[in-house]
Amino acid sequence: MRSEETVRQRFGRLIANAARATGRYDLDGHGGKAALARAAGLSESTMGRVLRGEAMPDPRFFEPLAKAVDVxxxxxxxxxxxxxxxxxxxxxxxxxxxxxxxxxxxxxxxxxxxxxxxxxxxxxxxxxxxxxxxxxxxxxxxxxxxxxxxxx
Structure with missing residues (x-):
């Protein structure tokens, strides 16, 4: 972990790594981010911002998001x-x-x-x-x- 990494960036990185590890979400290809967003109950735009480390989801989405990436x-x-x-x-x-x-x-x-x-x-x-x-x-x-x- 880099010390200059913000909480949002760290959270986004952890979600992206866990999503890739499931094998269900091709975040670099077509539809992976949308599928992850649907699984977590987030909008695609919010999911994109989370994965880029630009935003944190509302706390009520922490559990569905974690479940979607099997953590x-x-x-x-x-x-x-x-x-x-x-x-x-x-x-x-x-x-x-x-x-x-x-x-x-x-x-x-x-x-x-x-x-x-x-x-x-x-x-x-x-x-x-x-x-x-x-x-x-x-x-x-x-x-x-x-x-x-x-x-x-």
Whole structure:
């Protein structure tokens, strides 16, 4: 992954690679993009912009799009760095009360979820890490606001 790659570009690249890997979508030939757009419930123009890394689909299309290219939606969102692995790693109950099982590694989580392929593990790890970064940023922002939003 290149550091200058935007989330939109990364998402588009991941979708394009996964679509090609299915063998059902010839994205360089005639009709492949249209077929993928239909399978995901998107317009052809939106699908083109997504594949070029110019746009992100509305979140309600993440799951249908992931299904159309035979990848797990969570794995896709983690690999695209839309979600971070940290936000998926510990249940809210355990964080709030301190009660629960020990923390597990990403490899243990992938094993428990049945994620066995190298691509699946890479997507899973990237998504979890992105979720963790987002959570840290949002907590820092809330702390900086002094809880003003809660008092409004």
């Amino acid at each position: 797990n939606a969570i794995d896709l969102l983690i690999a695209a760095e839309i979600l971070s692995p940290e936000s998926l790693s510990a249940p809210a109950q355990s964080r709030a009360t301190g009660v629960g099982s020990r923390s597990i590694t990403l490899d243990e989580a992938a094993d428990a979820l049945g994620i066995q392929t190298a691509v699946g593990r890479e997507l899973f790890t990237a998504a979890v890490e992105r979720l963790q970064r987002t959570e840290r940023t949002e907590r820092a922002t809330a702390d900086d606001d002094g809880g003003a939003a809660a008092h409004a």
